[in-house]
Amino acid sequence: MTRSALPASPPDSCLRNAEDRAFWQALVGLAAMGNVSQAALAAFVGVSQGYVSKILTGKQTPKLERRRRFAAFFNLDYEAMVAFGREQAEAEDDRSRAAEKGRCQVREPLYSGGATEPTALHAMLRGLQAHQRDYTEVPLREATGSMGGGSTETGDRTLSYLSFRTDWIRSKGNPENMTVIRAFGESMEPTIADGSVVLIDEGRRQFVKNKIYYLRYNGQMYIKRLVDRGGQLAIVADNDPNSYLIADADDFEIIGRCIWAARELD
Numbered sequence: 001m002t003r004s005a006l007p008a009s010p011p012d013s014c015l016r017n018a019e020d021r022a023f024w025q026a027l028v029g030l031a032a033m034g035n036v037s038q039a040a041l042a043a044f045v046g047v048s049q050g051y052v053s054k055i056l057t058g059k060q061t062p063k064l065e066r067r068r069r070f071a072a073f074f075n076l077d078y079e080a081m082v083a084f085g086r087e088q089a090e091a092e093d094d095r096s097r098a099a100e101k102g103r104c105q106v107r108e109p110l111y112s113g114g115a116t117e118p119t120a121l122h123a124m125l126r127g128l129q130a131h132q133r134d135y136t137e138v139p140l141r142e143a144t145g146s147m148g149g150g151s152t153e154t155g156d157r158t159l160s161y162l163s164f165r166t167d168w169i170r171s172k173g174n175p176e177n178m179t180v181i182r183a184f185g186e187s188m189e190p191t192i193a194d195g196s197v198v199l200i201d202e203g204r205r206q207f208v209k210n211k212i213y214y215l216r217y218n219g220q221m222y223i224k225r226l227v228d229r230g231g232q233l234a235i236v237a238d239n240d241p242n243s244y245l246i247a248d249a250d251d252f253e254i255i256g257r258c259i260w261a262a263r264e265l266d
Contacts, residue, residue, distance in 0.1 A: 019082060020061050023070075026085030028056055030074050039160045040137055045069040049160060075134065136169050137161040138199065140180045145214050145223035147192060147237065148185030154221060162197065164260075172259050177203030181214065183223045183261070187237035188212070192261045198223060202256035207233065212258040212265055217244070218251050223258060 031041065038056065042049040045066060054060035062070070064078070071081040140162055142155030162180050169175050183198045191212070192198065200214045212225050217235060224235045227243070233252075235244040246252050258265055 016061065018086070022082045022085030022088075023067055024055070024058055024061075024085070025088040026081045027070055029085070029088055030081075031056070034074075036073075037161070040163065041070065041073060043137070043140075043160055043162045044073045044135070134166055135163040136166045136175045137163055138169070138175060138178050138180050140182075140197065143181050143221065145181050145183045145198065145221050146185050147183055147188040147194070147223050149220075151184070151221040162199075164199070173201045173203050177201055177256075179256075187240045188223060188225075189239055191238045191265070192223065192258070196261045198258050199260035200256040201259050204257040204259075205254045207254065208257075214255045214258060216251065216253045216255060217246070221255075226254075 038052045042052045068078045071078040139158040140160045142157040144153040233246045
């Protein structure tokens, strides 16, 4: 995964008070220590990568509700994250004052109490490790699936990442075989709404009656349900009475089974 470079310091005019600066300091520091991508943060919080970039460069300050979501990424509460940021800001101020006076200054180490008495930094790192253990990222691909007349977009370029709880996604299959795509059209509503992101398990390509699949049919990409019509495979939609019987001469391939679309699919 490509990691985005993080800024060394923000424009002072964009951080209105000490709490804003402490939040920014903690977020930048934790993201850098954990080599966390902007895409991963954006996917977890539910915002765009561009919005995260503005926050990391100090050009925008999120409201409290979103700050708490950023803290949750590191498995921490917001207050602990701000406390860590204040400690980092104080250390930076000390270094600045020392530089102005042309001397070095020794500061108490962040790991002041050893392994049995973790400081704020220790807690933050443990939180980051817990997040990386508890969540698994799945790539959001350029490809799209049609729930209507078909799609020709099959690109496998990664646009972003979505985070899923590791215990849940591993109960469904191997995450290395999974991808996320966007689905458009209304024929699968209310099961899958127009514009949904859909989790696809490409390791599950075998036909199971009445399940929803991402598939190729005569040069077009679809998200549809597959059923048995008198011993012949057929493509159907949840709110469209028409069905398409698959003939031997058809260009047909199951790419993977749809297992989630903002909710688990049966």
